[in-house]
Amino acid sequence: MKYVDASAVLRVLFSEEGPFVPMVAGDLLCSSQLIEVETFRAVDRERLIGNLDDETTATKRKELRELLAMLDLVPIDSHVLDRAKNPFPVNVRALDAIHVATAEVIAFEAKIATLEFWTHDNRQATAALCRGLTVRGV
Amino acid sequence: MKDINVSELKAHLSRYLRMASQGIQIVVKDRDEPIAQIGPPLERAVSWRDRMAREGRLHMGSQDWDKLGVSKLDKKINIQESLDAVREEPHEVRRR
Numbered sequence A: 001m002k003y004v005d006a007s008a009v010l011r012v013l014f015s016e017e018g019p020f021v022p023m024v025a026g027d028l029l030c031s032s033q034l035i036e037v038e039t040f041r042a043v044d045r046e047r048l049i050g051n052l053d054d055e056t057t058a059t060k061r062k063e064l065r066e067l068l069a070m071l072d073l074v075p076i077d078s079h080v081l082d083r084a085k086n087p088f089p090v091n092v093r094a095l096d097a098i099h100v101a102t103a104e105v106i107a108f109e110a111k112i113a114t115l116e117f118w119t120h121d122n123r124q125a126t127a128a129l130c131r132g133l134t135v136r137g138v
Numbered sequence B: 001m002k003d004i005n006v007s008e009l010k011a012h013l014s015r016y017l018r019m020a021s022q023g024i025q026i027v028v029k030d031r032d033e034p035i036a037q038i039g040p041p042l043e044r045a046v047s048w049r050d051r052m053a054r055e056g057r058l059h060m061g062s063q064d065w066d067k068l069g070v071s072k073l074d075k076k077i078n079i080q081e082s083l084d085a086v087r088e089e090p091h092e093v094r095r096r
Helices: A006-013 A034-048 A054-070 A078-085 A094-110 A122-129 B006-011 B013-021 B048-054 B079-087 B091-095
Strands: A002-004 A029-032 A072-074 A116-118 A134-136 B002-005 B026-030 B033-038
Touching: A002 A094, A006 A034, A006 A054, A006 B079, A029 A034, A029 A094, A034 A054, A034 A094, A034 B079, A072 A094, A078 A094, A094 A122, A094 B048, A122 A134, B002 B006, B002 B013, B006 B013, B006 B026, B013 B026, B013 B033
Parallel strands: A002 A029, A002 A116, A029 A072, A116 A134, B002 B026
Antiparallel strands: B026 B033
């Protein structure tokens, strides 16, 4: 079981160089439903600043929909919010806290001692690390 | 739930056993006819994923990673910049 944040999905979608999360048959990948908003906003942002033309944007939106449909997605419910509200030893952005809390909920429910948390965002990685998650991708 | 044929099962047995152990039900077909089903042991048949999905706490994805298709881009996109912009202040978009 691997948890992926928006940066991990966007690296695959935009074929960015660097280590990326293995997505092979038999793997279980999961995330927060938050990722749907973050990734579609990022595609829109790239269109707005001229990095994606209309045709490429349409293609990328379709590919993103298909990719997200493959992930297990956890809603931002009270279980997640309760954990996200708990203190972190470092300053953490609210959305980063939601990703970390969601990963913790999955690890707890699945009884997984070492859930891999995939991110390429340094601040997100710090937030996950300081709560004891096994971070990959940075 | 995943449907496969016998030859696919023979070729990738360990992969499908791993999927079954994680709670995914594998239906084995012979000439499009279901002939067997592989899943976790009975006591674990209701997996944590099934339970969370039933409770409305998880939307189960297809996990069909062998069907993943992503086209190449001509242009390089800086993911960190992109995410910073949508997670914080979208300065350059606001200026437009």
